[in-house]
Amino acid sequence: DAKTTQPNSMESNEEEPVHLPCNHSTISGTDYIHWYRQLPSQGPEYVIHGLTSNVNNRMASLAIAEDRKSSTLILHRATLRDAAVYYCILFGSSNTGKLIFGQGTTLQVKP
Amino acid sequence: DTAVSQTPKYLVTQMGNDKSIKCEQNLGHDTMYWYKQDSKKFLKIMFSYNNKELIINETVPNRFSPKSPDKAHLNLHINSLELGDSAVYFCASSRRTSSSGANVLTFGAGSRLTVL
Numbered sequence: 043d044a045k046t047t048q049p050n051s052m053e054s055n056e057e058e059p060v061h062l063p064c065n066h067s068t069i070s071g072t073d074y075i076h077w078y079r080q081l082p083s084q085g086p087e088y089v090i091h092g093l094t095s096n097v098n099n100r101m102a103s104l105a106i107a108e109d110r111k112s113s114t115l116i117l118h119r120a121t122l123r124d125a126a127v128y129y130c131i132l133f134g135s136s137n138t139g140k141l142i143f144g145q146g147t148t149l150q151v152k153p
Numbered sequence: 154d155t156a157v158s159q160t161p162k163y164l165v166t167q168m169g170n171d172k173s174i175k176c177e178q179n180l181g182h183d184t185m186y187w188y189k190q191d192s193k194k195f196l197k198i199m200f201s202y203n204n205k206e207l208i209i210n211e212t213v214p215n216r217f218s219p220k221s222p223d224k225a226h227l228n229l230h231i232n233s234l235e236l237g238d239s240a241v242y243f244c245a246s247s248r249r250t251s252s253s254g255a256n257v258l259t260f261g262a263g264s265r266l267t268v269l
Contacts, residue, residue, distance in 0.1 A: 141186075
């Protein structure tokens with residue numbers, strides 16, 4: 043299964059942008075890059091996904107490197123409610139169609 | 154108007170008992186899943202059903218038996234509960250089958266099972 047590598051934890055100040063990195067050097071051509079997050083005591087929540095081009099939605103932006111071996115989730119203005127574990131996941135043929143969660147990045151947001 | 158709902162939210166039971174966790178989705182999705190999150194917080198897929206047909210069956214003890222009476226429901230029955238079954242179980246659903254990389258999952262709030 044294709045793997046992703048994320049920092050275990052990151053800190054941010056409230057109302058500042060946050061860039062969460064993810065490395066996925068073994069990504070295959072048909073793998074999508076997905077981001078989910080899990081707030082404390084809640085189920086995982088979809089954030090964003092992309093294949094090759096950068097993507098924006100109301101929650102975040104996803105910047106994908108040209109060689110697709112890395113990506114960055116961008117939260118434009120972090121709030122205290124964004125404190126969560128963020129998972130970068132490759133979804134597609136290299137993972138036999140299973141959404142496989144790794145350790146993720148625990149984001150702390152300081153007021 | 155909860156999208157994916159699980160019951161019960163909390164379940165405390167004795168070793169050796171049989172218990173069920175129910176899941177329902179009102180999103181009109183065709184595919185449903187069960188995930189397990191252990192004490193170390195790792196989320197692992199257990200099962201996936203598409204239109205009531207089992208399509209993913211991970212290495213899970215056969216004491217765990219999923220049942221899908223229709224595409225809106227996926228229940229998880231666990232026989233002869235063991236201490237190691239204590240975890241949070243999450244149900245999820247998606248519109249596409251799990252083989253599509255563009256698939257987006259919607260998760261329930263989880264059911265915390267404690268086996269004493």
